[in-house]
Amino acid sequence: MLLPPLTQGRILSRYKRFFADIELEDGSVVTAHCPNTGSMSGCWQPQAPAQISFSDNPKRKLAWTLERVDMGQGWVGVNTSRTNAVIAEWLAAESIAELAGYAEHRREVKFDIPGHDVKSRLDFLLTGHADQPDMLIEVKNVTLWNGDGCLRFPDAVSDRAKRHLDGLLLAVQQGMRGAILFALNRPEGECFSPADDIDPAYAERLRQVVEQGVEVYAVRIAHTEQALTGSELVPVRP
Numbered sequence: 001m002l003l004p005p006l007t008q009g010r011i012l013s014r015y016k017r018f019f020a021d022i023e024l025e026d027g028s029v030v031t032a033h034c035p036n037t038g039s040m041s042g043c044w045q046p047q048a049p050a051q052i053s054f055s056d057n058p059k060r061k062l063a064w065t066l067e068r069v070d071m072g073q074g075w076v077g078v079n080t081s082r083t084n085a086v087i088a089e090w091l092a093a094e095s096i097a098e099l100a101g102y103a104e105h106r107r108e109v110k111f112d113i114p115g116h117d118v119k120s121r122l123d124f125l126l127t128g129h130a131d132q133p134d135m136l137i138e139v140k141n142v143t144l145w146n147g148d149g150c151l152r153f154p155d156a157v158s159d160r161a162k163r164h165l166d167g168l169l170l171a172v173q174q175g176m177r178g179a180i181l182f183a184l185n186r187p188e189g190e191c192f193s194p195a196d197d198i199d200p201a202y203a204e205r206l207r208q209v210v211e212q213g214v215e216v217y218a219v220r221i222a223h224t225e226q227a228l229t230g231s232e233l234v235p236v237r238p
Helices: 080-092 158-174 202-211
Strands: 006-015 020-026 031-032 048-056 062-070 075-077 104-110 120-128 135-142 151-154 177-184 191-194 215-223 228-233
Touching: 020 048, 020 062, 062 135, 062 151, 075 215, 080 104, 080 120, 080 135, 080 215, 080 228, 120 158, 135 151, 135 158, 135 202, 151 177, 158 177, 177 202, 177 228, 191 202
Parallel strands: 031 062, 135 177, 151 191, 177 215
Antiparallel strands: 006 020, 006 048, 020 031, 048 062, 062 075, 104 120, 120 135, 215 228
16 A cells, blocks of 8 residues: 655654644654554653654644554554555465455445444455455554564453454354454564453453454554555564
């Protein structure tokens, strides 16, 4: 997936969840939209190199968007709105053999989950396979790195993420396939594992639904100068 033109800078601060102050190469400071609702633990520190994109849409409150931050080992993708587009390209290219063979891919599919008052959407619905049932896939952007071998999710307690697991399990119980796909959006880490220390309820629920038939995959997202791409499957250690 091609990125828009990027401007170099250094991140000074991230605050109120959706704001980041960026110092540009000429010394000026702009406030960029931070499209990441997580804690961004380990995804930024003052003076870390950053790249931002510009929009001339007059309806936007902030013209700049924080795209990625370099924490010393390469770019960390913090714009979560880019992740599904990368995965969509990988699915279309049938780069994951276990998810290949489906004729149609739909995005942002409504899926009602009994016991949850909030209406849910799951990221992909795959249909039209000659030998496999229809399949629902939920994608999670993963950037939490503690230096211990595995990248982890979530980086904050997330009831919404647990609800998505319930939806995938329901799909399996209804005769469909359901999969959670963790998109590892930074270069470190040799595996994926749930963050038991941050959200033990999510970690336990993930293990439960996997035992009951929900599939789990972890895909590395690689960063080039002007693009993002799926690069490889990474081992999952639930």
